[in-house]
Amino acid sequence: MKTRKHISTLLYHLFVLAFGFCMVYPVLWMISGSFKGNAEILRGGLNLIPKDFVGTNYSTGWRGFSGISFKTFFMNSAFITSIATLGTMLSSAFVAYALSRIKFKGRGLWFSCMIATMMLPGQVIMIPSYLIWYRLGLTSTYVPLILPYFCGQAFFIYQMMQFMKGIPRELDEAARIDGCSKYGIFGRIIFPLLKPSIITTVIIQFYWKWDDYMGPLLYLNRPKQYTVSIAIKLFADSASTTDYGAMFAMSSLSLIPVFLIFLIFNRYLVEGIGTSGLKG
């Protein structure tokens, strides 16, 4: 009995690991590409060990462009991304609470509006949005990249609404009997209980914002303001030459912050699965 259990555990780990390797293979290829020369990358060999080890990709890449190194780009990205993520998390929780727990006039309308904002392709919204920020005199600043994130993001508002559905209404009732207002219920009950949903929001939004390059491309004008996402694209120029080695090197480095955020917050998702139930 015991050995059978051991074998099944072993099989489980083997399966998950082998499959996981297939999943990350393309990513490993990118990382190994950061140690290959341009020619070897373009030959497209699928080997993970470079034939000729090239260590200079990281230094040429990090050097950046015209005296602005990737340090600046990383700092810019980190600044924009962390504030925008914070904004998304707070504002989306507010809005989700209103839409899922409070019965107010126009609730359905606003919910529909929210879903509709996701249904038009960015390409047709881009220019009119740009004109608004331009008229406000805020292009070439970080405001257009950050402020909208303090107005809630549909993807996360709806996610939090669905999670709130799992929070029993008896808790609200109990709090009300204890003299808690609807404002208090949000702060004391809903927000704290929303932790898993908030953590997923942080993980996903952080990555999306980090990876976003359309926004920075449109609104930022000076190379000193560029984010990592734009800077990486500067290595690839379809009209002249592309330094793939340096690009892969910087793409690999750019994975580190998002991965760290994931590692830090993922802990809370795994810890005590199935033990922290609301009714448990």
Add this chain to the structure above:
Amino acid sequence: MNKFKKFIYNDNTVGYVFALPFIFGFLCFSLVPMVTSLYYSFTDYSLGTKSASFVGLSNFARLFTDDIFIKSLGITLKYVLISVPLKLAFALFVAFLLTRKSKAVTLYRSLYYIPSLVGGSIAVALVWKQIFARKGLINSVLDGFGLSAINWFGDEKLALFPLILMSVWQFGSSMIIFAAGLKEIPTSYYEAAMIDGAGGWKKFLKITLPCLSPIILYNLIMQTISAFMAFTQAFVITQGGPNNGTMMYALYVYNQAFKYNNMGYACSMSWVMLVVMSIITLVIFKSSKFWVFSEADS
């Protein structure tokens, strides 16, 4: 004072206070661009020349005679219908697989999440092309089994599959949301089921799935919308080819708006698709009454 208190604690007030960030953002930053794009859809607006004259419904009429648009519609639907169920099933499977209480699970989950962190970068596009290239990984495996090589990107009927696979491969965000949902299911439910003598499979069907259904609904709707908007894969890997076999609707909108300079036409296309998507989303919402179990409403 009492009146003021009554006003402040009124449901309408509370609702608008909490919804204020969204309403403010929507009115300031979303509504105007949306209305502008609707207006453009009745004009021949082009980004280069800037002049926009009113052309009535002719953009919409043109859509029905545009072979590429009709083709792209079919391709997008096919993409949505195949990639969304696959991705969700896969995400749920992995999330469930990784609920075991084990130190290793953290590592595993990271492993499975990494693909979603690289997005549509040029590096990943290159490797994806390479895997499906004529002499790439997949074809050498096929060759090993004595099968003939497949020209993935040369055949317009096949070229969509590498793109679908790539979208399924990046299932990380759905998985994370499922994982958070699984965490919310009270242990007492499972314990009660154990006492009733339910097996693993039965527990999954009777407890996990119903408790997770609001999250499944959420992921279904979000993934459907984002699959309709899928752009990056086709843009970086196939550019819509061969013979428009991977011309997703969003890519065609981009081409018309930026490459061919027909912003007005691109806008009318977007609005037609908005209606299509709204209908599909509405159908999913309506159907959810029958299969989504909500703790708050019960």
Add this chain to the structure above:
Amino acid sequence: MKKRIFALFLAALMILSLASCGKKEESEDIVLRMAWWGSQTRHDRTVQVIEMYEKEHPNVKIEYEFYSFDDYFTKLKTLVASDQVWDVFQLGGNFPEYMDKIYFLNEFIKSGVVDTKNISDAYLKITQDTDGNQIGLSNGLNTYGIAYDVDMFKAAGVPLPTDTWTWDDYADAARKIKAATGHFGSSGFTSSEFIAGCSTYIGQQGALGENGFFNLELTGMGFKDAQMLAPYIQMRADLIKEGASPDAGAEMEITNIENDFLVTGEAGMTWVAVNQFPTIYDICAKEGRTLALATLPRVSKDGNSGSVIQSSQMLCVSKDSEHKQAAAEFISWFQNSTECNDVLQGERGIPINDNVRKSLTANATPGQQVMYDYVSLVGTFKTPDKINVLSPSGQDQVVDLYRNYIQQVAKGEITAAEAADLTYKAAEAIFK
């Protein structure tokens, strides 16, 4: 809890407002905004010369931006929409789209602000419209050619291309290379092919200057009989069908000129814009292979070459600029100063200023030497008095459709005659 959230919100807003400061402009100095696309090398060198210029002109400050090619045009389009196009900006062959935003250099040339002493008329003409307006100053000369692998030709026993080889010779060479080596005879199906192949093919027919793909005014087609295209389309499709040219799947594996099948050793020829030639020459030289440049094949041995010297890209002054003269002055310096071009090293193409070009050719690499020789050769070909250096807005759509039609012919879904008609109709449609 609520208080803390509110405090956080306030803090965030404060940071936002701080971030929005710091865009004050010095009132007395002239601030020029400039942008270009390119690679790391280009960014570094261009910024270096901008700093040189600022040192020489202490009252001018240049705020520069640089992007990759696609991003550059996305950005440019938003700036067109908001009337704030950069004072000095870079444009390629697609500029008719932005014609409304370009401020002609005519008056600055007349007043001597833009120095054209050492630029020949022929090279000024490559960035003029048909009315003789100077749209900008070219950053470099360019033309199309066919790059080929000398050893692969020899291995297949195919005579090396001559200056007057024909499309039949070309197709024949491609087939023989395929048969002898198993590799593609001719690779590449990039956007170069439409201009270098299809469009040139039309210009080669009839008397000199009689036909062109589009007319000189860019208001319609430049040839009447759609079937003039058919033999060319038939040839392209046949080569694809026979495996002597890449099919759609193989083509997709080419991401840019650096991994074209010619460069990876899997093809004998490819289409190139010659300013890309030195790059691929160097890559192949490292592996012990020699590339050479052949002229574009002709319809008949003694017929028109169809080739013209073009501008790879140019610098223009924008109509939105408040300092048009200062912008023109900078452009003049950029193209004429030998010091400036010693830094730039002809990375954007062969300079148009005679002195600059001489000083650069003196220390050219072997690959660059082939390019220089080739451009001089094409310069000796007879060209019509009036040539069209522009491509109409909407050409990209025609190219995309045209490529699909060729694939359909190769698959036997339509005939070459039908493909010719369809291409013609698609091209006509952009003028409606």
